[in-house]
Amino acid sequence: AQSVSQHNHHVILSEAASLELGCNYSYGGTVNLFWYVQYPGQHLQLLLKYFSGDPLVKGIKGFEAEFIKSKFSFNLRKPSVQWSDTAEYFCAASNTDKLIFGTGTRLQVFP
Amino acid sequence: ETGVTQSPTHLIKTRGQQVTLRCSSQSGHNTVSWYQQALGQGPQFIFQYYREEENGRGNFPPRFSGLQFPNYSSELNVNALELDDSALYLCASRAPTGSFEQFFGPGTRLTVL
Numbered sequence: 725a726q727s728v729s730q731h732n733h734h735v736i737l738s739e740a741a742s743l744e745l746g747c748n749y750s751y752g753g754t755v756n757l758f759w760y761v762q763y764p765g766q767h768l769q770l771l772l773k774y775f776s777g778d779p780l781v782k783g784i785k786g787f788e789a790e791f792i793k794s795k796f797s798f799n800l801r802k803p804s805v806q807w808s809d810t811a812e813y814f815c816a817a818s819n820t821d822k823l824i825f826g827t828g829t830r831l832q833v834f835p
Numbered sequence: 836e837t838g839v840t841q842s843p844t845h846l847i848k849t850r851g852q853q854v855t856l857r858c859s860s861q862s863g864h865n866t867v868s869w870y871q872q873a874l875g876q877g878p879q880f881i882f883q884y885y886r887e888e889e890n891g892r893g894n895f896p897p898r899f900s901g902l903q904f905p906n907y908s909s910e911l912n913v914n915a916l917e918l919d920d921s922a923l924y925l926c927a928s929r930a931p932t933g934s935f936e937q938f939f940g941p942g943t944r945l946t947v948l
Contacts, residue, residue: 773936823878
């Protein structure tokens with residue numbers, strides 16, 4: 725069955741710390757991968773996406789993710805987080821329009 | 836802002852009632868998908884509409900139904916509401932090009948008492 729797993733449910737960091745959020749997927753065939761962010765009270769916003777090509781993908785706000793096919797992973801990284809990065813982060817996968825989301829990781833960044 | 840709008844913002848209903856949620860897709864986007872996001876969970880795919888027809892459905896019972904109109908706006912209807920239907924309902928639209936990128940609206944928060 726198609727699924728997306730996010731292992732970190734709640735992450736607490738201080739400003740300037742480095743961030744890595746894990747995402748693993750189980751999907752047959754070609755897969756498109758996404759990271760979405762949901763700031764408090766706001767709509768889901770696309771951070772970055774991977775369809776093909778360079779497995780290191782750069783997104784908005786300094787985020788990047790690396791697609792490692794052999795590990796079925798698509799981890800999100802940011803070298804130095806800011807207080808404004810406090811939000812819920814969702815990994816998602818698809819090979820059609822049907823997005824399969826992980827359960828999300830709540831990130832809290834303290835000044 | 837994504838250009839996808841949803842109404843109403845919040846809604847309170849009682850068990851057994853029916854509800855209609857509305858979505859206006861981003862200009863030029865002819866594919867609309869609906870998702871249910873329960874508290875503390877990721878969004879779950881309900882169904883998708885393309886050219887006014889259902890084009891894919893997730894694991895939701897038939898009391899969840901929808902419509903898409905010629906202007907690509909869409910409705911989600913839920914009959915015989917249950918307490919577990921309490922959730923944030925998200926609408927997402929996609930452009931007719933090959934990209935699978937979807938743009939989400941702000942959602943409708945439905946509370947069933």
